Amino acid sequence: MHIVHTIAELREKLSGFKCPAFVPTMGNLHDGHIALVNQANPLGDVTVSSIFVNRLQFAPHEDFDSYPRTLDADAQRLEAAGCNVLFAPREKELYPEPQTYKVHPATDLGDILEGHFRPGFFIGVSTVVLKLFSCVYAGMPGGVAAFGKKDYQQVMVVRRMVQQFALPIEILAGETQRADDGLALSSRNGYLNAAERSEAAQLSQALRALGIAAKAAPPHDLPLLEAQAMQALARRGWKPDYLTVRRRADLMPPWGDVADQPLVVLGAAKLGNTRLIDNLEI
Numbered sequence: 001m002h003i004v005h006t007i008a009e010l011r012e013k014l015s016g017f018k019c020p021a022f023v024p025t026m027g028n029l030h031d032g033h034i035a036l037v038n039q040a041n042p043l044g045d046v047t048v049s050s051i052f053v054n055r056l057q058f059a060p061h062e063d064f065d066s067y068p069r070t071l072d073a074d075a076q077r078l079e080a081a082g083c084n085v086l087f088a089p090r091e092k093e094l095y096p097e098p099q100t101y102k103v104h105p106a107t108d109l110g111d112i113l114e115g116h117f118r119p120g121f122f123i124g125v126s127t128v129v130l131k132l133f134s135c136v137y138a139g140m141p142g143g144v145a146a147f148g149k150k151d152y153q154q155v156m157v158v159r160r161m162v163q164q165f166a167l168p169i170e171i172l173a174g175e176t177q178r179a180d181d182g183l184a185l186s187s188r189n190g191y192l193n194a195a196e197r198s199e200a201a202q203l204s205q206a207l208r209a210l211g212i213a214a215k216a217a218p219p220h221d222l223p224l225l226e227a228q229a230m231q232a233l234a235r236r237g238w239k240p241d242y243l244t245v246r247r248r249a250d251l252m253p254p255w256g257d258v259a260d261q262p263l264v265v266l267g268a269a270k271l272g273n274t275r276l277i278d279n280l281e282i
């Protein structure tokens with residue numbers, strides 16, 4: 001596997017290929033990332049991953065500085081998974097000057113849920129993803145890029161960006177990988193202490209219970225069920241931002257018969273100082 005730090009080196013390593021399979025990450029890789037590499041691998045003629053902790057998607061009070069950076073271990077895992085090129089740019093390489101041109105996702109998708117609780121988050125994500133896409137795919141007929149469904153809204157934001165800008169890139173959504181107790185794998189799980197770690201699976205259990213209750217209830221009961229689910233987590237010491245049932249198509253609240261619609265239950269809550277997110281399609 002080639003490890004490159006500049007856009008020029010990346011493009012040089014990719015010259016001669018036609019269809020990169022790309023897995024962008026912020027590093028500190030876990031089995032969820034490796035599953036994405038495995039999924040993307042057979043779909044391109046070269047497999048590329050990036051590791052870049054993107055300052056643009058962190059608010060000033062968030063964990064940009066403490067975000068785990070484990071490049072050597074990550075490189076070993078990627079190589080073992082069959083990745084051909086790892087692009088690990090320094091900040092000055094991707095942002096040699098302040099990034100004043102940014103992608104602003106449509107507010108109906110980008111300003112709800114995660115975008116509401118983390119204002120600017122999807123602007124930061126979309127901007128860096130477009131820039132990474134331009135580093136990897138410039139001059140290529142097309143390619144595929146894989147993102148994890150744990151960041152459900154992120155996948156939708158990226159898909160819509162690709163569609164609106166007519167980028168020749170197919171977006172794959174990889175299933176969320178979970179620990180034995182159901183906790184969705186995430187780099188931020190490493191922040192949890194032992195007691196928090198044993199509590200953390202309650203988030204996926206709360207989403208599952210809310211999904212089951214929602215399927216059996218009339219739509220006008222959903223706000224009450226959601227409020228009760230949040231209160232139940234709060235009684236256990238969590239600080240929930242949202243637990244909510246949405247349509248998979250557009251993340252809007254469902255109307256009509258809940259049982260007939262493809263839905264997803266999404267949640268975000270803080271446990272101690274760690275904010276966890278998860279979702280379940282129902």
Ligand code: PAF
Pocket residue numbers: 024025026027052054057125128129151154
């Ligand atoms: O999901 C992530 O790790 C990041 O949001 C991404 C897509 C790599 C952009 O920085």
